[in-house]
Amino acid sequence: MAHDQDYIREFVVECREGLDRIDNVLVALEATPGDRSGLDIVFRSLHTIKGNAGFLDFPKLGSVAHAGESLLSTLFGGTLTVSGDVAEVLLKLVDAIRGALVEIEATGREGATDYKPLIAEIERWTRIASSDTGTTPPVTREPQIKPAPPPMESTMVHGPTSEPHHQNTENYVKASSKDGTQPVLKKPDDITPVAAAGITSSEQPPSNVAPAAGDSSFVSMVGSKVGETEHSTFIRVQIDHLDELMNLVGELVLVRNRILQISSSRLDDELTEPIQRLHRLTASLQDGVMRTRMQPVRNAWRKYPRIVRDLAKQCGKQCEIELQGGDTELDKSMLEAIADPLVHLVRNAIDHGIEKPYLRKIKGKPETGRLLVRAFQESGQVHIEVSDDGAGLDLERIRKKAIEAGIIAAERAHQVSESDLRNSVFLPGFTTADKVTNLSGRGVGMDVVKTCIEQIGGTIELQTQKDIGTTIRLTVPLTLAIVPAIMVRCGHQRFAIPQINVIEMLRLNGDERQQCERFHDSPVLRLRGDLVPMADLSVKLGITSPLELEARNTLEIVVLKTGTRRYALLVDEIGDAQEIVVKPLGELFSGQAEYSGAALMGDGNIALILDVLGIARNSGLLAEEQTMLCGPVTVREDLARIDEQVLVCTVGEERQVALPLCDVVCLEQIPAKSIEHSIAGMAFQYRGEIMPLQDLSGGPASCEIPDVLSVVIYQTAESQIGLMVDQIIDVADRPADLKPMEMLHPPNSRHRVIATAIVLGRITDFIQVI
Amino acid sequence: MSEIETICTFTLGDMFLGINVSEVHEVLLAQAVTPVPLSHPVVAGLINMRGQIVPAIDLRRLLHIPARADGLAPPVNVVVRNGEELMSLLVDDVGDVLSHEARFLTAPPEATRVDSRNLFRGAYQLPQRLLLVFDTNRAIEAIVSQAKSKHARRAT
Known part of the structure; x- marks a missing residue:
């Protein structure tokens, strides 16, 4: 049995x-x-x-x-x-x-x-x-x-002999393959001329003529040959056996590492050679066993042409799917984990992305929509993209919906960046509950997709352009078992951070340390104009008590991303990159979100693998999923009262001025020599753009320009401008009794003084930039 | 003749404890323990058991015995099976493997702390001292539930 x-x-x-x-x-x-x-x-x-x-x-x-x-x-x-x-x-x-x-x-x-x-x-x-x-x-x-x-x-012989038969047999002519005439079957409304036997592909009618007029949809496969014969030189192996092999090899690798370490300390020539061989063989063995678990991503794609065909037909749309890079391999368990999310994305693209043929015609696009699923390997990770040339996301509509849903406040809606709006489709509730999905065309279940991908240590990104299309890119590690990771030290312990989560690493010395500052009591990192929330790993893990940022000589920071959010993690020391074998932590630690597993290092020590998302959640860096809508920064959440607050700075000759905080984009330090001059005045190059520069003192540039200038990047109605200040003092409340005064226009300037009041004990000019 | 029970004995502070040998996976000499920050105090950390990562349990915490004094020899690992996983119990030192007739097993003494008493199956009265025998399943259950309870609290 x-x-x-x-x-x-x-x-x-x-x-x-x-x-x-x-x-x-x-x-x-x-x-x-x-x-x-x-x-x-x-x-x-x-x-x-x-x-x-x-x-x-x-x-x-x-x-x-x-x-x-x-x-x-x-x-x-x-x-x-x-x-x-x-x-x-x-x-x-x-x-x-x-x-x-x-x-x-x-x-x-x-x-x-x-x-x-x-x-x-x-x-x-x-x-x-x-x-x-x-x-x-x-x-x-x-x-x-x-x-x-x-x-x-x-x-x-299996014919339904007992069934009653109707009398439409006159439609059929009895078979007679012996006489010379070739039978031809075609639909009455099919005008395609049908060639005789021996037809070659080049003689075939173009595919867009072929589907019958009554058919509102058809699907074709491009770029992926189905006619290929698949010779079977495979055997089926229980996945358990492979898992076991994988484990054994993992241990063998560790033993090898241990031996390598011991031998390096004992310069025994006789030993060196066999150990080198052991090293090589183990590496090949590991590679080989890994490869047995690898499967081409095509295996997950097999059903797509059919899904696309059926779905397109259902929706009354026309769509062709192109599959590229089906040979890209990834671990079986990985493939299984992404299979369902991918199907969801494909369905979404047809259901919501691709427009109906008449709409596409109006927009001047070919009536047949195009869906491209592409996979490729890059730097030890597998990228899978699902792109369509459909309607794209209507960001303005999302913005409106987000305001209606109370996710962003109306008065701050203009500050919410496009990328945040795009990412809002990943928010649970926001996407599913609201009409926004039907109207703008995307989203049901996207939060589920995102969760699935993040669970396996992957990331998901979305790019969209209205009426041009949408591309969703999944990035997943090759395998769940072996992961490239960055080692960091914290206290006496080493921790591993999966490289897929690491955006960049910073080492700040001397004055650079000022890029870290406290903002409403929580540390933030100023990273090229953005404010990134920061956490001290040793504090978060309870290893050491908080150390003042200023008290450290060097700040080593890893900037991490999880899904669409990023944050900075302050560590004691950034180490090297290593491939680690992930081992689960087991039942005792099942509730511990900070770690995703543990790994054995070459010296036999154990390093815990940090769960980037878990740490962020547990340390309140991403307190509410929804705060992400309010900027790349959760800090903006703290700026709820920015309308009532001002940024106080000093300018030439110790004059104190105040700027409305809500219009301050960020604070920058630029070297004085980066200032250039154009016919319009001073400017400097800021992220590839020309940023006009305004000296708030209004007078001629002072002869003693310091080496480093503090610049407030300020948002005006239509553009941004850099305001040169001497020193940034603080953020203060706007005085309640601020009385407007006669406006003063310093000559040749783009700002005016709208009021004067006492702030932080000093007379302060309130400035409005024109 | 009644059944003979074979017990792996160990010491913890001034306690003389034992586990039925059939429930002991192996005994390992002192291993480096990697602490797991934020875990429950009953979890001492992780040890590397020939390439396998095994959680180490601070039995003193479980039995409410004061922490080890400095200068003591590093703890020995008594590794037991917890379902599919392994778990190491940190003890001060291992003793002999003793055989006793199971019928001599008596209830744990009343003096044992109430919350620890149900961790023991009973006690053998040896000539010099009392040997408390762990109910391994219950002890593991207690450890797991303690380790998890902490997380439940933290999550809220």
Whole structure:
């Protein structure tokens, strides 16, 4: 009995693979009717299924497969074009077999489903296919209610003999393959001329003529050959065996590392050579075992052409899918983990991304939408992109919806950056609950996709342009087991941070340390104009008590990203990069979100692997998922009262001025020599742009320009401007009794003084930049 | 003749404790323990057992015995199985493997702390001292639930 179950399990797996192949051939056939190259794949797959079904005693399944096989063999012999309708019926057959397999897998027996109507339909087509003139084919859109005529060929032993037969046999002409005329099957409304046998692909009609006029959608496969024969030089191996091997090799690697370390301290020439060999062999072995677990990403893509076809048809859209880089390999467990999220993205792209044909026409795009799924390997990670040339996200609409949903305050809505708006589709609730998904076209379940990807240590990014399309890029590690990581030290302990989460590493000495500062009591890092929230790892882990930033000579900082957010982690020392073998921490630590596992290092010590997302959550860096909408910075959350606050600075000759904080973009320190002059005045190059510079003192530039200038980057109505100040003092509340005064315009300047009041004990000019 | 129980004995402070040998996976001499910051105090950290990462449990914490004095020899690992996983119990020193007739097992003495008492299956009265025998399953359960309770609190 156990044997039977093993056989059945294997049978089901094998059948499914066959069905996937058939799917792809048929979908391709629909797009390029007449291309017969794939037919033998369909035939062989069905034949195998039939044979195995007979062997395991699944008569119903066998008869269905047999009917299909008969149709195929007739198609082989004949020359009729395999067009939409034939493909349709064959796809039905595939679905029927799939259904039967589900039953068999669950119960070990065939279900009660009656396949006779389907078999009858298939047989009807077999007769059409074998008839010598196909000029008056039946128009049967609902074949199920028109049961087929009695079987005429001796091969159809499984025919539904007990069924009543209708009298539309006049539509069929009896087969006579011996006379010279070639049977041709075509739909009445199909104007495609059908060539005789021996047709070559170059003579085929272009695919856009081929689909019948009644068909509102079709799918074609580009760039991925389905006709390729897949020679089987594979054996099936239990995944447990591979896991075990993987573990053993992992341990072997550790032993080797240990030996390498010992031998390096004892200069024994005799030992060096075999140890070097051990080193090499272990590395190859590790590589080899890893590779056995690797699978081409194509395995997850097999179903896509069919999914795209069905879905496009459902939505009344036209869409073709292109699959690139199917050879890219990644670990089996990884592949399984991303399979569902990827399908979701593909479905989303068709459902929401690609517009209906008439809309696309209005927009001046080809009526057939294009979906590109692309995979490639880069720096030890696998990138998978799903792009469509559809409607894209309507950011303005999202902005409105976000305001309505109360996620951003209306008065700050203009500050929310486009990337934050884009990323809002990943927010739970925001996407699913609101109409925004239907209107702007994306999102249901995107938070789930994101969670799935992040769980396996991957990241997800979204790029979109209205009416141009959307691209979603997943980045995942090659394997779950071996991960490139950055080692950091904290106290006496070493920790590993998966490299996939690391954006950059900084070592700040001397004055550079000022890039770290406290903002409303929480440390922040000023990183090229952005404020990035920061955490001290040793404090967060309770290893040491907080050390004042100023008290350290050097600040070593790792800037991390998790999903769409980033934060900075202050560590005691940044070490080297290493490939680590991830080991789970086990039950005792199941609630500990700070770590995703542990790894053994070459010296036998253990390093804990930091969970970048978990640390952020537990240390309140990303207190609310939704704060991400309010900037790359959670700090902006603290700026709720910015309208009432001012930034106080000193300018030339100790004059104190105040700027409305809500318009301050960021604070920069620039070297004096980077200031350049144009006809419009002073400026400096800021992130590739010209940033006009205004000296707030208003007078001629003082002769003693310090080496480093403090510049406030300030947002005006239409652009940004840099304001030179001597020193930034503090943030203060705007006095309640601020009385406007006669406006003063310093000559040749873009600012004016709108009021004067006492702030922080000094007379202060309130400045408005024009 | 009654059944003979074979017990792996060890000491912890002034306590003389034991675990049925069938429940002991192995005994390891002192290993470097890597602490896991923010974990429950009952978890001493992680040890590297020939390439396998195994959590080490501070038995003193579990039994409410004062922490080890400095200068003592590093603790010995008594590794036990927790379902699929292994777990090392840190003890001061291992003693002999002793065999006793199971019928001599008596209830743990009343003097044992109430919350520790159900961690023991019973006691053997040896000529010189009392040997307390762990109920390994219960002890592991207690350890796991303690380790997790901390996390539950932290998460809220």
